[in-house]
Amino acid sequence: MHLIITRTFPPDVGGMQNLMWGLARSLSKFFLIKVFADHTNGFEKFDNSVSFSIERVSGVKLFRKYRKSYLINEYLKQNNNVQCLIADHWKSLELIQTNKKKICLIHSKEINHPKDSRLNTKVLKVLNNVDHVIANSHFTKDLAINLGIEEHRILVINPGVDPVKEIPSKDLKKADEIFKGKKQRLITVSRYDKRKNHEKVIMAIRNLKEVYPDIVYICIGYGDEEENLKKLVIELKLEDQVKFLKDIPSNFKNALISKSNVFIMPSIIYKKSVEGFGIAYVEAAQYGIPSIGGKDGGASDAIIHEKTGLICDGNNLDDIYSSIDQIFKENKYFEYGKAAYENSKNFHWDKIIESYKRIL
Template identity: 65%
Template sequence: MYLVVTRSFPPELGGMQSLMWGLSKELSKNYLIKVFADYQDGHKEFDENVNFSIERVGGIKFLRKIRKAQLIDEVSKENQIQGIIADHWKSLELLKNNKKKFCLIHGKEINHPLGSRLNKRVLKVLNNVDKVVANSNYTKNLAIEIGVNEEKIIVINPGIDQIKDLDKKSLEKVESLLKIKTPRLITVSRFDKRKNHEKVIMALRNLKQIYPDIVYICIGYGDEEENIKKLVKELNLESQVMFFKDISDNLKNALIARSNIFVMPSIKHKTSVEGFGIAYVEAAQYGIPSLGGKDGGAADAIEHDRTGLICDGNNLDDIYTSLNLMIENKKYIEFGKNAKDVAAKFSWNKIIEEYKKII
């Protein structure tokens, strides 16, 4: 039996939740597994419909962490456990058993100054596990820089589920909403500084002069939402920017599929950085190329000048030039075809084989 220990799991939504759900689901096809996850509202209905055991742990954060570690140690004593797979170094920090351990790393959560208290805690965990699984080459290099033993690190990109057929009604709604608007740019992400919506909108002001029917679709929510909407108003771009949140997956997927370029030129903000960027790959499945930022792990998801472009997200001119390069002569069509082909290598049935080699 393998134990999966996670702080992020459905029915809660998010990239980490999707990653740990996909990994658990694929592992359960080959191994007996048990998942230890945090309590979530509505979890009972979700848990009843999966084919593996899920144990939920509630309470305030610190006590929950202690209780979860105690439960895992108890299960480890009473069962033949082949290994423990964790989503975060903190999920392993309090364990007191000698089972094989594997820790996933993503970027932001290990990015602490050398010699700091948090850095020492990170290293105490990661240098004592059997394997550290980095989500990108960027994250691997970051781990080495902060003191993780290079020999322990392996890069395994996050997997994605095969896309479902697009919903006809949602496609019709998208065409009704967008009408003749083209080219179509889209971002699906939280509204935060790292995702860099502001500079995309500033580039849009200049692109509007060349492409008067251009539209930028923003799907998401977050702390920067009001600031971004204020900027759109200040730049008189209300007719060019469309905001969506709390929409169905069917409508979200239809909006992506009917766009031309997925835009997320992420930047490093304080210690926060884009470790990989699964959203680029999700767009690629629909034949949509991406513009990503050079800060972080986007280069693992986007093949520069083949499935999209990598630019300097801190440089407004670079964002503008890169977008214009993809739009003029409809270069995005060629990139999109390539992106769809490359996306296949991120399917879970391929990614899980990489995990099976190490556990």
Template identity: 65%
Template sequence: MYLIITRNFPPEIGGMQSLVWGLSRELSKNYLIKVFADYHNEHKKFDEQATFSIERVGGIKLLRKFRKAQLINEYLKENKVQGIIADHWKSLELIKTSKKKYCLIHGKEINHSIGSSINKRILDVLNNVEKVIANSEYTKKLAIECGVIENKIIVINPGVDPSDELDQKSLDKVESLLKIKTPRLITVSRFDKRKNHEKVIMALRNLKQIYPDIVYICIGHGDEESNIKKLVKELDLNGQVMFFKDISSNLKNALIAKSNIFVMPSVIHKSSVEGFGIAYVEAAQYGIPSLGGKDGGASDAIDNGKTGLICDGNSLDEIYSSINTMLENKKYLEYGSNAKNFVTKFHWSRIIEEYKKIIN
């Protein structure tokens, strides 16, 4: 039996949640799996459809960590467990066992100054596990710089399920919404500083001179939403930027599939960094190429010059010229075709084999 300990699990929505769910589901096809996850108001209905055991731990966040660790430590004493896989170093911090432990790392959660108290806590956990599983080459490099022992780290990119079949009703709705607007740029992400919506919007002002019918579709919500909308108004781009949030997955997928370029030239903001960028992979499944930023793990998800482009997200000129390069002569069609072929390497059927190699 393997235990999976997580702070991030469906029905809560997010990249980490999808990753841990996919990993648990795929491992359960070959191993006995038990998941210890945080309580969620709507978890009962979700948990019923799982083919493995899920134990939820509730309570005040501060106390939950200790209660969860106590439950897991007791379970380890009373049951035969081969190993433990955790979504975060904090999930392992209070676990007392000699069993093999594996910890996923994602980027920003380990990005703390060497010698700081939190860095010491991180290293106490990560340097005492069997393997540290980084989501990208960038995250591996970051971990080494932060003091993690290099030969403990292995890179396994996040897995994805093959894309859902597109719903014709949603596709028709998108065409009705967008009408003659073209070319079409899209970002699906939280509105936060590191995602860099602002620079894309600033580049859009110049791109509008060449492509008067251009549209930028923004799907998501977050702390920066009001600032981004304010910028759109200041630059007189209300006719070029469309905002969507809390929409169905069918409509989201149709908007992606009907776009030309996925744009997310991420930057490092304070300690926040894009460790991988599963959104680039999800766009590629629909044959949509991406523009990513050089700061972070986008290079694992985008084959630069083949499935999209990597640029300096801090440079407005680079963002503008990269988008323009992809739009000129419809270069995005070639990149998109390549992206659709490239993305199969991230399918869970392949990714899970990498996990099986290390736990075996």
């Protein structure tokens, strides 16, 4: 039996929730597993629908990790058949007392603390005492090594995705209406925060519209920067070129991606926040949509430069402009899109899970 310890799990939604759900579901096809997860609204219906055991831990967040650790430690004392613990975050293992094999996933931001700081010391105490540290990208692996995590413990296993389902025709028609009359179609699906770099894409659109009068940029998401971005669009008189959408159904979101030409998210490092991988690039690629990503972070694991998309310097407005121009000028997005679709198959969970099976 293997235990999965996670603070993020469905029915809550988000990238980490999808990752831990995909991992748990895929492992359950080969092993007996049990998940310890945080309590969340509506969990009963979800938990009753899965084929493995989920134990939810409730309580005030401040004390929840202590209660969860106590329950896991007690479970380990009473169950000798547990072979391995797999955790979503170093904090999930901080109070666990066992000699069983331990695996911890790392994603970049949560380990990115100044070397020799109090938090860095706590991170190293946990991660340099586990059997395997799973980095979500080569960027995250390099970051971990620079911060003091022992290299021999680190393996790179990219997050997985499920094969996409057919999009209903009504959603495709609705997406066509949004894009009507627009020939150059850019899209970003992400939180509105500084790291995602919507701001510089919008600034690039200001100049690109002179060359490509039929360009459009669709932004789907929510976040702290939403109002600032909307003000920027008004200031630059780009209301006809930049559209904001949020709280839309998943099928409609996927329809908009599939009807786009390019997924763009030239992420940057903002304070300690960095794009560890960028599963959104892979999700777009599944619809044959190439991406433009930033050189800072793990986008290079998801995008093969000048094959499935482009990697640019997200801090350089000219580089963002020229990357968009390059991919549209010779209709490169057709060629890149076909390659992106083929490459996306390498991220399907049935392939990714094989890397986990080899270390269990």
